[in-house]
Amino acid sequence: MSDTPVPILMYHSVATAPNDATRALSVAPEAFAEQMALIGDLGLTPVSTAELAARWRSGAPLPVRPVLITFDDGYEGVHRYALPVLAKHGFASTLFVSTGWIRGAYDTGGGLDVMLDWDQVRDLAGAGCEIGGHSHTHPELDQLDDERLRTELVTSREIVTDELGTAPASFAYPYGYSSRRVRQAVRAAGYAQALAVGNQLARRRQGPFALRRVTVRRSTDATEFARLLEGRAVARTFARDRALTKGYAVLRRARQVRRKAIRSRV
Numbered sequence: 001m002s003d004t005p006v007p008i009l010m011y012h013s014v015a016t017a018p019n020d021a022t023r024a025l026s027v028a029p030e031a032f033a034e035q036m037a038l039i040g041d042l043g044l045t046p047v048s049t050a051e052l053a054a055r056w057r058s059g060a061p062l063p064v065r066p067v068l069i070t071f072d073d074g075y076e077g078v079h080r081y082a083l084p085v086l087a088k089h090g091f092a093s094t095l096f097v098s099t100g101w102i103r104g105a106y107d108t109g110g111g112l113d114v115m116l117d118w119d120q121v122r123d124l125a126g127a128g129c130e131i132g133g134h135s136h137t138h139p140e141l142d143q144l145d146d147e148r149l150r151t152e153l154v155t156s157r158e159i160v161t162d163e164l165g166t167a168p169a170s171f172a173y174p175y176g177y178s179s180r181r182v183r184q185a186v187r188a189a190g191y192a193q194a195l196a197v198g199n200q201l202a203r204r205r206q207g208p209f210a211l212r213r214v215t216v217r218r219s220t221d222a223t224e225f226a227r228l229l230e231g232r233a234v235a236r237t238f239a240r241d242r243a244l245t246k247g248y249a250v251l252r253r254a255r256q257v258r259r260k261a262i263r264s265r266v
Contacts, residue, residue, distance in 0.1 A: 005201035053193035096134035096172035131169035153189035
């Protein structure tokens with residue numbers, strides 16, 4: 001069975017004037033348009049998260065040179081700037097929404113910039129964008145106790161289902177953080193697959209609940225973007241990111257051990 005590596009691109013904000021909180025992980029509209037044009041020029045085939053996972057699960061062949069275009073959180077610029085470009089090319093994509101950040105009845109006020117509203121999310125879904133879950137309030141899921149973890153996952157899934165009339169099948173971990181316990185909870189909540197970060201190409205052997213993505217940010221130029229699509233020099237490009245991630249993982253594990261010790265004494 002094929003284990004062809006697949007680039008899964010992780011976008012956040014697409015904006016002309018992002019704020020300080022989102023600037024580093026934002027992409028200018030002009031850059032996004034150029035990146036999508038390059039995907040077309042190179043003959044890649046954008047697919048949704050659900051389609052890739054289903055093909056890997058069933059053993060069905062992948063389309064020619066597959067690529068995933070994903071957006072996290074739910075920033076308004078995905079509708080304003082990205083949607084027309086995706087529609088122009090006929091590209092599939094996936095948007096992972098933090099339901100408590102989307103403007104409307106469930107808004108907790110935690111959104112980092114101007115966020116989508118539910119009518120815009122429905123527009124994206126109607127245009128063929130898969131809508132996935134990204135928790136309710138965007139916490140570090142592996143730092144939550146079991147009850148709050150389940151609440152974050154179930155609340156998010158129920159809201160998306162109520163608003164769109166279809167239950168989301170795919171999930172993306174906020175900040176990319178997960179653990180075996182979190183992955184089991186995501187599966188128990190009804191999701192069929194989930195995406196991490198990892199800044200590596202995705203492979204079937206990673207498993208449907210730990211598929212890796214590569215980060216596209218404001219500093220990603222055309223040459224680097226082409227390398228990401230072709231899987232060249234990915235390790236070198238994200239070497240610093242992985243070193244920071246490993247260091248922070250040690251701190252987070254220590255935090256978890258301290259919390260467990262405190263709970264056991266109570």
